[in-house]
Amino acid sequence: MALRQVRLVAGADLDGFRRAVRALVAAGVPPEEVDWIAADETSLFGDALPPDAPPLSLPRPVGELIRAAVPHRDPERYGLLYGVIWRVLHGERDLLEVASDPAVHRLEIMRKSVKRDIHKMHAYLRFRGVGGVQDPGPERYAAWFEPDHFILEAAVPFFAERFRAMIWTIVTPIGSAHWDRERVSFGPPGTRADVPVADAFEEGWTGYYAATFNPARANPKLMQQHMAKKYWRNMPEAAAIPALIRSASSRVDAMLEGEPTVPLKRKPEGALAAMLDQAPASLAELNAIIRAAGPLVPGATQAVVGEGPERAGIVFVGEQPGDEEDLTGRPFVGPAGRLLDRAMAEAGIDRKDVYLTNAVKHFKFEQRGKRRIHAKPTAGEVSHYRWWLMRELELIEPRLVVALGGTAVLALTGKSVPITRARGPTELLEHFAGYITVHPSYLLRLPDEDAKRSAYAAFVGDLQRVRALGEASAPRRTRAA
Amino acid sequence: MDETLGRKLRVLADAAKYDASCASSGAPKRSAGRDGIGSTSAIGICHSYTPDGRCVSLLKILLTNYCLFDCAYCVNRRSSNVERARFTAKEVVDLTIAFYKRNYIEGLFLSSGIIRSPDYTMEQLILVAKTLRQERGYRGYIHLKTIPEASPWLIEQAGLWADRLSVNLELPTDAALTAYAPEKKAPAIRAAMGQMRERIAEAKAERRSFSPAGQSTQLIVGADASSDADVLRTSANLYSTYALRRVYYSAFSPIPDAAAKLPTRAPPLQRENRLYQADWLLRHYGFGVEEIASAGDPNGMLDLEIDPKLAWALKNRHRFPLDVNRADREMLLRIPGVGARAVDRIVAARRHTRLRLDDVKRLTGSVKRALPFLITADHHPGATVDEARLRERLKPRAEQMSLF
Structure with a gap:
């Protein structure tokens, strides 16, 4: 029986292997008749095989195993893989599930060691700056790394995804890779001398490494299990290791022998008292905090905080600022706000006497062409803002809190309640007398003029009852515990 | 890097190292934007190991080690005489970016001593994270320490920029916390954990990002008199009540x-x-907490000589040996020395073949500890599981530590 010789390019010749396997399977050549040779020559085949045999249909895990094991340095990898492929195609379709099979087991070990090698390259490769910091243009970096297997191409996409804004070159004994902020190009192998000998941050990094080590837990063996010595020569911080280990036990002895300490400074009574006094004591302080926080949902121009007297008897809570509110920074100044003004006037409520605020303090929208269309805040977003709303109410201690629409009800009660059923005075607010009605924007959205008129009248009716319930005779609730 | 900054870095890394967590796992997969840097992967990466065998994944530092609190176990308590230092937010941002670009780190783990007020301190931590994300186009990992004494709205902001939030409970019982950390209050810690749990769950359901790698905590072991069973009961409660990703244990270390x-x-x-x-x-x-505790000693301490799974098996010998070709997955998981992944491989492989001892060896790596507890097509331990000296035979020999 004559052996078929198959020559592959040195390194991880996935393409060559794939073509050879297709051809060999098409010709019905069993594994024991193939001699795989990985060489530097580019001619693919020792013996003539049809160059373009049809692709094979293999279970997905087999394809994955091939890609994962081909970069391994072991010359037997191709033969083992072909053996497994042959068996999968000849009655053992689920062969890879039998992890205890000797061939599967060996390939699994190869897969693992390739994976580990890639992982270690991602972990232990160190970039060094190229050229001075003053150089114009994007920063340039270079790194030297010595992998165990032919993993350069498999390992490089990680660096391209991570260090996108930088220009970098990775040099290894098996090839080099260059990223120009657009694409990766592969080049010939290089040497350590192709990479700068130092970097301005290596001393600082080594100092960090030494400081984060706890001498009381010294365990060099465990360190070496994870970070074998062969990596050390390319890791700047590793230079500190011998001294850290040598001094560990004397440092611990010094700590154990040290007497318990007597504080040199007196107890900072003033600072301790001041520390506990951090809660905002006025609406102005609270609103400054809200403005400084920035949007918790992306896109808003500014925070729109509440408006009205600090000791208002009635607080109106809406949903969130709209387009106009977002631009002016004031609540209820858009179309819905103007409608609310009109209805309040008809109900005999002076806007200047009440406090107007929103459950959510930032405008959330979807951009449609030039228009910013209101987007309803999610329940989770409403929860992000609840603390501020509750603090506003605690500071104002109103006689009545009016929830305008479902989002306000959700913010005030933590529950989703249908407005149509809960409309009117409510006990759902734990610490305050409450009143539930619709949001004025609901009235604007009604398509039918008759419906709009009667809904508006009902809304004015609500506001009249609100006025009565918020009269000065009603008691203020005490601040929530 | 200038010398003053280098000195601060050493002081503030030294002050942060008693926090055991350095994990960079659990974040959703992200890649850098066009003009930015930073990516994350599900499992995280350890970029180095210190000679204590611990992983260096994140730049783990304090913003400052000045602190108004006086927690007895902490090297940074206000009554300690350690050297103090303070970073500006910008210094931390620049340092994170510089280290990240050189592939030293997977991201930042930022904590702080309490200065001025808990709110002020928390705002500074948030400022660092927000600047990294918004101004520097940084998409790498960020772990922020949450200060439970800070106003609740600050937690709402921290989670928007961080991959993981954590509050350290530090001591397993409320009484120990009162005794050792006078400024800390257990209810405030639980409230913060509860708030984070809710927000994390809501954001996940709404497909928004809020501390996507969840929350974790740390318990110091051996500073107070709590037993292992006490500690594990606390952990089990934390996992179920607050959906924590991890509870870290930090053996109290001389400081x-x-x-x-x-x-x-x-x-x-x-x-x-x-x-x-x-x-x-x-x-x-x-396993349940009480099952594990029952395998320890009457004082609630785990056996130090053998691992808790082996300890449990030795006290429950009547449930062994198990036939690897037939036993349920749940029972296979209880065989000493056999890991969860090996169990999955056993269950998959036995659908196609009858497993022999050599097969099991290939699936598990080593079967030495498991031998008395399992049956294969060609192996039966006989009565070894009942041997009086089984514990002696299976316990690992004491190893001499070697320095090199």
Whole structure:
């Protein structure tokens, strides 16, 4: 029986292997008749095989195993893989599930060691700056790394995804890779001398490494299990290791022998008292905090905080600022706000006497062409803002809190309640007398003029009852515990 | 890097190192934007290991080690005489970016001593994270320490920029916390954990990002008198009540300039190791706390000489040996020395073949500890499981530590 010789390019010749396997399977050549040779020559085949045999249909895990094991340095990898492929195609379709099979087991070990090698390259490769910091243009970096297997191409996409804004070159004994902020190009192998000998941050990094080590837990063996010595020569911080280990036990002895300490400074009574006094004591302080926080949902121009007297008897809570509110920074100044003004006037409520605020303090929208269309805040977003709303109410201690629409009800009660059923005075607010009605924007959205008129009248009716319930005779609730 | 900054870095890294967590796992997969840097992967990366064998994944530092609190176990308590330093937010941002670009780190783990007020301190931590994300186009990992004494709205902001939030409970019982950390209040810590749990769950349901890698905490072991069973009960409760990703155990370690209240001797590191093993049994092997505790001693301490799974098996010998070709997955998980992944491989392989001892060896790596507890097509341990000396035979020989 004559052996078929198959020559592959040195390194991880996935393409060559794939073509050879297709051809060999098409010709019905069993594994024991193939001699795989990985060489530097580019001619693919020792013996003539049809160059373009049809692709094979293999279970997905087999394809994955091939890609994962081909970069391994072991010359037997191709033969083992072909053996497994042959068996999968000849009655053992689920062969890879039998992890205890000797061939599967060996390939699994190869897969693992390739994976580990890639992982270690991602972990232990160190970039060094190229050229001075003053150089114009994007920063340039270079790194030297010595992998165990032919993993350069498999390992490089990680660096391209991570260090996108930088220009970098990775040099290894098996090839080099260059990223120009657009694409990766592969080049010939290089040497350590192709990479700068130092970097301005290596001393600082080594100092960090030494400081984060706890001498009381010294365990060099465990360190070496994870970070074998062969990596050390390319890791700047590793230079500190011998001294850290040598001094560990004397440092611990010094700590154990040290007497318990007597504080040199007196107890900072003033600072301790001041520390506990951090809660905002006025609406102005609270609103400054809200403005400084920035949007918790992306896109808003500014925070729109509440408006009205600090000791208002009635607080109106809406949903969130709209387009106009977002631009002016004031609540209820858009179309819905103007409608609310009109209805309040008809109900005999002076806007200047009440406090107007929103459950959510930032405008959330979807951009449609030039228009910013209101987007309803999610329940989770409403929860992000609840603390501020509750603090506003605690500071104002109103006689009545009016929830305008479902989002306000959700913010005030933590529950989703249908407005149509809960409309009117409510006990759902734990610490305050409450009143539930619709949001004025609901009235604007009604398509039918008759419906709009009667809904508006009902809304004015609500506001009249609100006025009565918020009269000065009603008691203020005490601040929530 | 200038010398003043280098000195600050050493002081503030030294001050942060007693926090055991350095994980960069659990974040959703992200890649850098066009003009930015930073990516994340599900499992995280350890970029180095210090000679204590611990992973260096994140730049783990304090913003400052000045602190108004006086927690007895902490090297940074206000009554300690350690060297103090303080970073500006910008210094931390620049340092993170510079280290990240050189592939030293997977991201930032930022904590702080309490200065001025808990709110002020928390705002500074948030400022660092927000600047990295918004101004520097940074998409790498960020872990922020949450200060439970800070106003609740600050937690709402922290989670928008961080991959993981954590509050350290530090001591397993409320009484111990009161005794050792006078400024800390257990209810405030639980409230913060509860708030984070809610927001994390809501954001996940709404497909928004809020601390996507969840929350974790740390318990110090051996500073107070709590038993291992106490610690594990606390953990089990934390996992179920607050959906924590991880509870870290940190064996109390001697610190320079220690308070008089502390024990003079550190607990054996093995105690921490056994707690981690027990923690895994809780989370991945279907064990209950009381089952694990019952395998320890009457004082609620785990066996230091053998791992908790082996300890449980030795006390429950009537349930062994198990036939690897037939036993349920849940029972296979209880065989000493056989891991969850090996169990999955056994279950997959036995559908196609009858497993022999050599097969099981290939699937599990080593079967030495498992031999008395399992049956294969060609192996039966006979009565070895009942041997009186089984524990002696299976316990690992004491190893001499070697320095090199």
